[in-house]
Amino acid sequence: GKIIAKGTPEEIKCNPEVIEAYLGKRKDA
Known part of the structure; x- marks a missing residue:
């Protein structure tokens, strides 16, 4: 991967x- x-x-x-x-975008988070 790359450093973000x-x-x-x-x-x-x-x-x-x-x-x-890492987790993905979550609208319920």
Whole structure:
């Protein structure tokens, strides 16, 4: 894959773009 975000694991976990990339966009989330 490609790097879509930089930062600490805590920052990355809180990054919506990263969350969407891993989980997909969910309207009910």
